[in-house]
Amino acid sequence: MIESTNYMTAAYIVATTIYIIYSITLWSRARRYRRQLNQDEAQ
Amino acid sequence: MTPPPPRAADSGASLEVKPVLDWVFWVAVLAVAALYVRAILFTPPDAQQGNAQKIYYVHIAAWLPAYIAIGVMALMSLVYLWLHDDRADRLGEACAEVALVFLTVGLATGMIWARVIWGAWWVWWEMRLTLALFLWFVVAGYLVMRGAIEEDHQRARYSAVLGVLSALLIPFIHLSVYLFQARIHPMPVALQPGKPQMSPEMLVTFLSSFVVFTFLSIAFIRGRYRLSLLRDQVKAQLEGGAA
Numbered sequence: 001m002i003e004s005t006n007y008m009t010a011a012y013i014v015a016t017t018i019y020i021i022y023s024i025t026l027w028s029r030a031r032r033y034r035r036q037l038n039q040d041e042a043q
Numbered sequence: 044m045t046p047p048p049p050r051a052a053d054s055g056a057s058l059e060v061k062p063v064l065d066w067v068f069w070v071a072v073l074a075v076a077a078l079y080v081r082a083i084l085f086t087p088p089d090a091q092q093g094n095a096q097k098i099y100y101v102h103i104a105a106w107l108p109a110y111i112a113i114g115v116m117a118l119m120s121l122v123y124l125w126l127h128d129d130r131a132d133r134l135g136e137a138c139a140e141v142a143l144v145f146l147t148v149g150l151a152t153g154m155i156w157a158r159v160i161w162g163a164w165w166v167w168w169e170m171r172l173t174l175a176l177f178l179w180f181v182v183a184g185y186l187v188m189r190g191a192i193e194e195d196h197q198r199a200r201y202s203a204v205l206g207v208l209s210a211l212l213i214p215f216i217h218l219s220v221y222l223f224q225a226r227i228h229p230m231p232v233a234l235q236p237g238k239p240q241m242s243p244e245m246l247v248t249f250l251s252s253f254v255v256f257t258f259l260s261i262a263f264i265r266g267r268y269r270l271s272l273l274r275d276q277v278k279a280q281l282e283g284g285a286a
Contacts, residue, residue: 001089003093008094011098014148016079022263026064030062030064030273034273
């Protein structure tokens with residue numbers, strides 16, 4: 001059996017990072033749109 | 044002559060849009076965390092590959108949701124071309140973006156796994172890899188094209204055509220390990236009679252990973268669809284203000 005724990009760890013970190021970054025982009029874009037809607041309604 | 048007011052289904056105007064990351068997303072996050080614990084701590088390593096084999100549970104499980112999302116995108120593209128329903132266009136767009144995320148995970152984790160097992164990050168003559176990368180570029184191109192076209196119906200029509208065409212790549216990617224003799228990518232073994240069998244622990248983790256990441260993709264697609272509704276509300280409000 002080869003020692004490959006580092007590669008496994010790297011793969012899980014990369015996958016998780018991509019999912020987290022995408023979740024943050026969804027949240028931040030939604031927040032920006034809601035702010036725009038609220039600003040327009042206030043005006 | 045005044046233009047007709049936009050339909051509610053078209054603009055999403057006057058509809059209260061629910062949070063993009065709702066309880067479905069948080070349940071999916073918990074499920075992914077539980078899957079990681081099971082895969083890393085409670086699933087045995089492979090006798091030859093060691094712990095690198097556990098990349099399987101994030102690598103293979105990224106491809107299935109990507110294929111499903113691209114399939115739904117193609118279906119919605121056909122629905123749009125047939126009915127010109129903007130909801131189909133929005134859902135197609137959401138599926139494309141989420142598919143790109145899962146394709147990126149599939150390619151990135153595959154490269155790491157390849158480095159351990161094949162000794163190379165990428166093998167260009169391996170058709171499955173090259174076709175998968177080509178699919179990534181097609182889906183990325185779909186999203187870039189959407190951003191470049193201003194007129195709504197023209198954008199939806201062009202992207203619907205590309206959406207249908209991109210799905211045609213999936214059978215070629217899947218069958219590439221059977222069609223091409225020069226290959227290094229392994230053929231499917233899980234649940235294949237006559238092939239080496241996985242241990243029951245590995246099989247349960249493998250099947251769970253499919254379910255969990257498909258569920259995560261559904262949560263992402265729901266969120267992305269709602270984001271499109273918000274964007275269209277902002278757009279309708281700006282156009283209403285300008286008029």
